Amino acid sequence: MDKLNILIAASEVVPFAKSGGLADVAGALPKALRSLGHDVRLVMPRYYIVDREKYALRLMEGGLGVPMGALGEVWGGVYEGVLPGTDIPVYFIDHEGFFGRGGLYEENGYSYIDNDSRFIFFSRAVMQLAKKIRFHPDVIHANDWHTAAIPMMLNTHYAYDSDFAHTGSLLTIHNLQHQGHFYKGAMEILDIGWDHFNANEIEEYDGINLLKGGIVHADAISTVSRKYAQEIRTDEFGWGLERLIDHNAYKLHGILNGVDYDEWNPAVDPFIAQTFDSDSMEGKKVCKRVLQHTFGLPERDDVPVIGLVGRLAEQKGIELLVHSIHALMHMELQIVLLGAGEKWAEHFFSDIAGRYPDKFRCYIGYRNDLAHQIEAGSDLFLMPSLFEPCGLNQIYSLRYGTLPIVRATGGLDDTIENYANDSRHGTGFKFYDATPDALINTVGWALYTWYNDSQGFEAMQRNAMERRFDWTVSAQEYEALYYRIKAGRRGE
Numbered sequence: 001m002d003k004l005n006i007l008i009a010a011s012e013v014v015p016f017a018k019s020g021g022l023a024d025v026a027g028a029l030p031k032a033l034r035s036l037g038h039d040v041r042l043v044m045p046r047y048y049i050v051d052r053e054k055y056a057l058r059l060m061e062g063g064l065g066v067p068m069g070a071l072g073e074v075w076g077g078v079y080e081g082v083l084p085g086t087d088i089p090v091y092f093i094d095h096e097g098f099f100g101r102g103g104l105y106e107e108n109g110y111s112y113i114d115n116d117s118r119f120i121f122f123s124r125a126v127m128q129l130a131k132k133i134r135f136h137p138d139v140i141h142a143n144d145w146h147t148a149a150i151p152m153m154l155n156t157h158y159a160y161d162s163d164f165a166h167t168g169s170l171l172t173i174h175n176l177q178h179q180g181h182f183y184k185g186a187m188e189i190l191d192i193g194w195d196h197f198n199a200n201e202i203e204e205y206d207g208i209n210l211l212k213g214g215i216v217h218a219d220a221i222s223t224v225s226r227k228y229a230q231e232i233r234t235d236e237f238g239w240g241l242e243r244l245i246d247h248n249a250y251k252l253h254g255i256l257n258g259v260d261y262d263e264w265n266p267a268v269d270p271f272i273a274q275t276f277d278s279d280s281m282e283g284k285k286v287c288k289r290v291l292q293h294t295f296g297l298p299e300r301d302d303v304p305v306i307g308l309v310g311r312l313a314e315q316k317g318i319e320l321l322v323h324s325i326h327a328l329m330h331m332e333l334q335i336v337l338l339g340a341g342e343k344w345a346e347h348f349f350s351d352i353a354g355r356y357p358d359k360f361r362c363y364i365g366y367r368n369d370l371a372h373q374i375e376a377g378s379d380l381f382l383m384p385s386l387f388e389p390c391g392l393n394q395i396y397s398l399r400y401g402t403l404p405i406v407r408a409t410g411g412l413d414d415t416i417e418n419y420a421n422d423s424r425h426g427t428g429f430k431f432y433d434a435t436p437d438a439l440i441n442t443v444g445w446a447l448y449t450w451y452n453d454s455q456g457f458e459a460m461q462r463n464a465m466e467r468r469f470d471w472t473v474s475a476q477e478y479e480a481l482y483y484r485i486k487a488g489r490r491g492e
């Protein structure tokens with residue numbers, strides 16, 4: 001098979017800028033594709049937080065002209081670097097007005113009001129960059145609403161451009177809740193023509209929906225787990241796009257994310273107090289003590305610690321947790337929470353920590369080292385998500401022998417195998433109903449197992465630590481899909 005030219009466009013990439021799992025995926029998938037021998041390149045915005053010195057970024061010669069309809073041609077710059085430890089080129093689209101700010105998408109809980117212009121500019125810049133560097137992609141891989149305009153641009157502005165004569169597109173949906181809804185005036189800068197402003201393409205409620213347009217125009221669409229690919233075809237998970245997605249199911253794929261085990265591995269993790277692995281678990285006990293100490297909890301081996309790490313957002317089931325928390329506080333347990341997001345939730349959990357200082361502690365903010373320490377030092381890990389396209393923390397938890405308690409949805413359902421008391425098979429504890437009762441009962445079941453069936457619990461830990469969600473496997477699935485897209489474009 002010919003090697004592929006792949007251009008991946010993402011609004012965040014580890015290690016340069018991250019707000020969630022999209023960045024983890026955009027930083028890891030290219031490496032696995034590169035190992036398969038493909039010419040893969042990445043494009044992302046040059047936000048303020050991207051450290052130009054640390055990553056030795058160079059400004060490319062000449063600017064980048066980006067046509068933006070009514071705004072005329074907007075000029076930007078391009079910084080060039082590599083994904084650390086690889087030869088994978090990363091291009092950073094620079095524009096002081098659009099990206100020279102403190103946040104990625106928002107500040108102090110408010111989305112930037114010009115996110116439509118910012119990401120339409122970015123999407124168009126990706127196309128112009130490919131031309132500038134004379135890179136002829138077989139596939140442009142767009143991710144989420146931020147870059148969903150790319151498949152539309154490919155089929156309109158660049159439909160007859162010989163530089164993209166054989167270029168196809170893949171749109172990966174990491175999260176369907178965020179679709180890029182904007183005022184229809186943005187059509188004037190997207191500039192694909194008002195004939196595309198119709199209910200079968202980009203129009204929705206008399207505004208534009210960028211993700212919708214991307215779904216219609218992409219050669220293929222994917223989600224980050226198989227289960228989520230099924231779920232988004234239903235009312236419960238479709239956020240209004242379920243019928244459109246169901247209609248496009250012929251080109252919908254579910255490819256589970258992998259994990260970067262160079263970063264998430266208790267045997268070598270530099271952030272944790274003592275390393276450990278399935279054949280020597282002593283270090284995990286030390287990590288638990290240190291975690292309790294760090295969070296100011298009583299340092300006890302005889303009480304289980306439940307960890308929680310994640311964005312404090314509706315998606316993550318924080319309301320379920322809020323409605324369960326007092327009942328949980330009557331159980332013999334300790335909870336440590338690391339998260340930031342909805343202000344009311346930040347206040348709520350800080351308040352709970354004040355009321356139950358011996359049982360509940362939280363750190364409101366973003367701390368990668370603490371995330372590692374919670375994975376290592378907890379006995380159990382809670383993810384009560386209402387929906388979860390893939391979810392990474394539960395997979396990290398498995399590797400650290402920290403048994404996940406999850407709601408059986410999306411990637412959580414695909415990656416965690418429910419405990420079977422009799423056979424001692426399984427890697428975690430699942431609940432199905434999105435109710436506080438289901439959450440409380442399942443935490444109760446996990447605690448019961450921890451206190452009364454330590455052999456069963458340890459057997460599960462071993463099962464969990466042996467599971468692998470390798471990027472190579474996922475990259476091979478993407479590769480197969482890219483070849484299909486390429487063949488489709490060439491009419492083969």
Ligand code: ADP
Nearest residue numbers: 020021310311339365366367368371391392393
């Ligand atoms: P999502 O992308 O929906 O936020 P994922 O589970 O896919 O959920 O990815 C979340 C990623 O962000 C994980 O790598 C997790 O460790 C990290 N993360 C989330 N919140 C925090 C936080 N407050 N501090 C440190 N890391 C965090």
Ligand code: GLC
Nearest residue numbers: 021022174224388389390391
């Ligand atoms: C999204 C989803 C999360 C997924 C991540 C990476 O932010 O919420 O479930 O793991 O993208 O694909």
